[in-house]
Amino acid sequence: MASDALQKQVATKWQDSFNRLNRGYPGISGLMGFSEAWAIAADFLYPRELGDPPKDFNTQKVRSAFDVLIQCRMLPMLLESFVEDMRRRQHLITHDVMEFMAEYEASGDPDAIGRLILRLADWYMAWAPGGELGHTLSSAYIVNFQTHIFSILPPAFAGGFKRLIAATLALSTEPADAAGPSSVQDSKLWTSFELLGLADRYESLIASVCYEHIENHVLETCQGKWDEPMLSTLREWMADKVVPWMLLPYGRGAKTTEEARTMLQGVGSRFDFHVCKTLCDLRTKEIFDIIIDYPESSPALYDLKECLQRVDQRPQLVQALRKLNKRRLLHPGADTKDILTQYVSIIRCLRIIDPPGVLLFKVADPIRRYLRERPDTIRSIVASLVVDAESGDSLVDENEPIQPLQGPQVDDYMDPNWEPEPIDAGPEFRTNKPSDVISTLVSIYDSKDLFIKELQVLLAQRLLAIKDGNYEKERRNIEILKIRFGEAPLQVCEVMLKDMTDSRRIDQHVQSQTTSIMHPTIISRHFWPQLQSSKINMPGQLKDIQESYAREYTTFKPDKKLRWLSHLGSIHLDIELQDRTVTADVPPLEAAFIELFSEKDQWTVDELIARVGPVDRTTALKALLAWVDLGVLKEEEDSSFRLLEQADISGALRPSGSRVIMEDEPAVVSVQQQQAEQMKVFWKFIEGMLTNLGSLPLDRIQTMLKFAPGYDRTVDQLAAFMEAARREGLVTVREGMWKLNR
Amino acid sequence: MDQITTSLVPGARASAKSAVAGAGNESAGSVTKRLSNELMTLMMSSSPGISAFPKSDANLFEWAGTIEGPADTYYAGMTFKISIHFPPNYPYVAPVIKFESPCFHPNVDIASGAICLDILQDKWSAVYSVQTILISLQSLLGEPNNLSPLNADASNVWDSPAAFKAQLVRYYRPLTDEHSA
Numbered sequence: 024m025a026s027d028a029l030q031k032q033v034a035t036k037w038q039d040s041f042n043r044l045n046r047g048y049p050g051i052s053g054l055m056g057f058s059e060a061w062a063i064a065a066d067f068l069y070p071r072e073l074g075d076p077p078k079d080f081n082t083q084k085v086r087s088a089f090d091v092l093i094q095c096r097m098l099p100m101l102l103e104s105f106v107e108d109m110r111r112r113q114h115l116i117t118h119d120v121m122e123f124m125a126e127y128e129a130s131g132d133p134d135a136i137g138r139l140i141l142r143l144a145d146w147y148m149a150w151a152p153g154g155e156l157g158h159t160l161s162s163a164y165i166v167n168f169q170t171h172i173f174s175i176l177p178p179a180f181a182g183g184f185k186r187l188i189a190a191t192l193a194l195s196t197e198p199a200d201a202a203g204p205s206s207v208q209d210s211k212l213w214t215s216f217e218l219l220g221l222a223d224r225y226e227s228l229i230a231s232v233c234y235e236h237i238e239n240h241v242l243e244t245c246q247g248k249w250d251e252p253m254l255s256t257l258r259e260w261m262a263d264k265v266v267p268w269m270l271l272p273y274g275r276g277a278k279t280t281e282e283a284r285t286m287l288q289g290v291g292s293r294f295d296f297h298v299c300k301t302l303c304d305l306r307t308k309e310i311f312d313i314i315i316d317y318p319e320s321s322p323a324l325y326d327l328k329e330c331l332q333r334v335d336q337r338p339q340l341v342q343a344l345r346k347l348n349k350r351r352l353l354h355p356g357a358d359t360k361d362i363l364t365q366y367v368s369i370i371r372c373l374r375i376i377d378p379p380g381v382l383l384f385k386v387a388d389p390i391r392r393y394l395r396e397r398p399d400t401i402r403s404i405v406a407s408l409v410v411d412a413e414s415g416d417s418l419v420d421e422n423e424p425i426q427p428l429q430g431p432q433v434d435d436y437m438d439p440n441w442e443p444e445p446i447d448a449g450p451e452f453r454t455n456k457p458s459d460v461i462s463t464l465v466s467i468y469d470s471k472d473l474f475i476k477e478l479q480v481l482l483a484q485r486l487l488a489i490k491d492g493n494y495e496k497e498r499r500n501i502e503i504l505k506i507r508f509g510e511a512p513l514q515v516c517e518v519m520l521k522d523m524t525d526s527r528r529i530d531q532h533v534q535s536q537t538t539s540i541m542h543p544t545i546i547s548r549h550f551w552p553q554l555q556s557s558k559i560n561m562p563g564q565l566k567d568i569q570e571s572y573a574r575e576y577t578t579f580k581p582d583k584k585l586r587w588l589s590h591l592g593s594i595h596l597d598i599e600l601q602d603r604t605v606t607a608d609v610p611p612l613e614a615a616f617i618e619l620f621s622e623k624d625q626w627t628v629d630e631l632i633a634r635v636g637p638v639d640r641t642t643a644l645k646a647l648l649a650w651v652d653l654g655v656l657k658e659e660e661d662s663s664f665r666l667l668e669q670a671d672i673s674g675a676l677r678p679s680g681s682r683v684i685m686e687d688e689p690a691v692v693s694v695q696q697q698q699a700e701q702m703k704v705f706w707k708f709i710e711g712m713l714t715n716l717g718s719l720p721l722d723r724i725q726t727m728l729k730f731a732p733g734y735d736r737t738v739d740q741l742a743a744f745m746e747a748a749r750r751e752g753l754v755t756v757r758e759g760m761w762k763l764n765r
Numbered sequence: 766m767d768q769i770t771t772s773l774v775p776g777a778r779a780s781a782k783s784a785v786a787g788a789g790n791e792s793a794g795s796v797t798k799r800l801s802n803e804l805m806t807l808m809m810s811s812s813p814g815i816s817a818f819p820k821s822d823a824n825l826f827e828w829a830g831t832i833e834g835p836a837d838t839y840y841a842g843m844t845f846k847i848s849i850h851f852p853p854n855y856p857y858v859a860p861v862i863k864f865e866s867p868c869f870h871p872n873v874d875i876a877s878g879a880i881c882l883d884i885l886q887d888k889w890s891a892v893y894s895v896q897t898i899l900i901s902l903q904s905l906l907g908e909p910n911n912l913s914p915l916n917a918d919a920s921n922v923w924d925s926p927a928a929f930k931a932q933l934v935r936y937y938r939p940l941t942d943e944h945s946a
Contacts, residue, residue, distance in 0.1 A: 704808075704809065707808040707809060708808050708818075710808075710816075711804075711807070711808050711816055711817070711818045712818040714816045714818070714831050715816055715817055715818040715828075715829040715830060715831050715846075716818060716820065716829055723822075726822040727818075727819070727821075727822050729822055730801060730804055730819060730822070730825075731805075731808075732801070732805060
């Protein structure tokens with residue numbers, strides 16, 4: 024039972040509503056008008072099937088109908104009923120979407136997606152209430168329509184969409200391949216994206232398509248192509264091909280070029296960064312081979328330099344190069360000379376990329392450490408220092424000016440152009456100003472002395488090898504080296520060179536007194552590196568020649584005496600046999616042996632060795648077999664040799680079976696051998712201290728070895744040496760205490 | 766005036782002192798040089814059975830030495846440790862040498878290890894070196910000077926091999942590693 028108050032309230036409400044709808048018209052004519060207007064509006068808005076014939080609406084009538092509704096404040100109700108209608112008719116769109124998606128999934132053709140989108144756009148246009156009906160209505164429509172579409176699009180759509188975008192991009196960048204899907208070329212496509220809100224929703228997807236496209240393009244065009252600058256070409260490509268496409272998704276609604284440019288600026292710089300990054304990654308991966316190809320690959324290095332300025336990937340570059348060096352360069356299989364060549368190329372290349380040298384410093388460290396451990400590094404460097412005309416491959420660029428070696432430099436704070444160290448320089452980074460390659464190589468080692476020593480050995484070898492008396496080349500080399508190393512260290516070399524010219528002068532003088540067929544080279548023992556010592560005695564007439572020459576020399580220089588190094592040099596022999604004369608240029612040992620055959624016709628090897636002096640058997644055999652090859656001697660069964668006064672026709676061409684293959688030893692003792700000599704001295708000291716002090720720990724031995732003159736080994740070297748001694752059973756070690764093995 | 770002299774005097778004294786010290790260093794330097802040379806010669810010479818080396822790298826004036834008994838003597842197959850102390854004015858004064866391991870010998874004091882050898886006392890000359898001393902000591906083992914014995918017992922039994930050998934073995938202690946470090 025409703026109370027009066029309630030009845031009254033309902034009555035008031037009713038009256039209000041009636042008044043609102045009737046708008047003060049007489050009777051219910053207002054109400055009727057409203058009803059008519061509602062019907063027209065609802066019919067106008069009703070979502071229709073696409074194929075249905077569009078109804079003919081009188082715009083005037085529709086507008087007035089809406090006006091009526093607005094007057095009655097019934098627009099929200101209309102909106103509600105419209106949304107409800109849309110919801111009921113949604114199945115039409117869903118049906119279409121499913122159809123197209125099924126087609127796409129079957130064919131994988133992005134064209135299906137393109138058509139789907141165009142179709143959706145059609146739906147959108149068909150259902151749209153028309154902009155003139157007010158903002159509220161259209162925005163409510165957009166939200167509802169998009170919500171619905173997004174809710175029904177299957178997951179496969181994203182992939183398809185991506186492919187569609189890629190297809191448009193490909194179309195834009197490679198117009199030659201114009202046989203793209205039809206929908207892709209439709210200019211309405213992008214408007215549809217915009218219409219459906221896809222452009223915003225899939226923005227990151229569009230960007231990723233573009234990134235991928237850039238990556239592929241960079242890899243395709245730049246991989247392994249180092250001989251021309253690629254970065255500018257890539258940028259041109261971006262401007263010509265990609266930017267026009269970018270206008271579609273990113274420059275929508277730009278009215279002027281100016282406007283478009285500002286809109287594209289942000290995204291354009293992102294893409295440019297990506298170009299640089301991709302190229303940088305690629306070049307970083309290829310860096311080792313680029314360095315090998317230097318200088319042909321220098322354009323690639325300039326590209327890399329520019330990229331690195333844009334993209335901060337210096338640490339990655341350092342890491343990659345260090346890893347590659349370790350894997351491809353610093354292993355026992357690599358030739359020291361190759362390592363040095365590559366190191367020099369690395370120096371040059373990284374100087375292009377990074378002039379201050381921070382990258383170089385970081386990369387070079389392991390190489391330098393490795394080179395220090397190689398025994399023949401110094402020799403290789405020295406060999407390349409001495410420019411050889413015949414072997415053109417020198418580490419040093421001939422165009423590089425010869426300059427003195429540069430030590431580590433101290434910062435000059437008074438320099439107005441002083442610059443702080445680069446930001447990524449490590450604490451132990453030393454600014455080495457662009458110095459020449461040789462300085463850098465020499466600085467691998469702490470002192471120059473090792474080089475000087477090796478240089479002397481090399482020079483001695485080369486001087487002794489010269490037969491025609493033309494020392495100009497060596498003189499030139501020494502002058503060049505003087506500029507590099509300074510006068511003082513090369514004084515010894517100077518003396519060696521002077522010895523050679525002096526020898527000729529003295530020889531001329533001696534010859535003028537008594538002609539001798541011998542032309543010795545007289546060297547000052549103290550200034551030459553140790554020569555292979557061998558004490559062979561020249562027999563017979565060879566000895567007479569030596570002695571008479573020595574006598575003449577002593578009269579010329581009374582305060583000096585010759586000490587013969589009989590085993591060096593060469594002798595020109597004419598051997599007169601009964602039926603023939605054999606002419607040969609032979610080493611002294613061979614000459615000595617054949618001289619002995621003038622005493623008797625048959626000798627055993629042991630007899631020969633006994634006469635000539637301390638020669639090991641292999642060397643002796645080798646000398647004798649040389650004569651066998653010349654057909655002068657014949658090997659008998661009982662390891663004796665017989666002189667063939669008459670040529671042995673039958674065996675003359677017989678190649679000797681027992682030929683000993685042996686490499687010619689250089690006349691000069693190498694630095695390595697000299698070090699071994701030194702180590703013998705140190706061993707005496709170690710022996711001495713272990714005898715008297717009992718067992719000692721390694722560091723104690725190391726400090727005690729300072730008593731030995733010239734001891735400069737590190738503890739590690741000593742440890743290796745002691746370990747070697749232990750293997751030979753000379754010492755034993757227990758709990759770190761070394762003890763003589765007695 | 767007084768003030769000036771007083772202020773000058775300590776300075777003068779100090780400079781005099783430093784001059785003396787400098788001279789001392791110089792002579793120490795030459796002794797060190799001589800000792801290093803002797804060490805080098807000793808190491809490079811291969812005299813069998815004798816050896817010596819500085820006890821530590823910090824002090825070149827204290828050496829430890831080893832002497833093996835010469836063959837065909839009572840001491841064959843035995844090894845003796847000795848200590849060598851070089852005075853600061855070496856080589857103008859003989860080094861002080863003592864046996865560290867007990868040595869039963871007419872010219873060696875069994876308790877203190879002191880040695881009675883003419884070249885280590887009045888016959889010392891600067892031309893002698895560690896090497897010559899060690900060689901002399903080694904030969905002293907085989908040919909003692911029984912006229913000036915430090916160990917009368919040893920001197921008495923020297924001519925009776927069996928008795929001497931017995932005494933020698935009683936005192937002799939073979940080398941172990943404990944003496945080191």
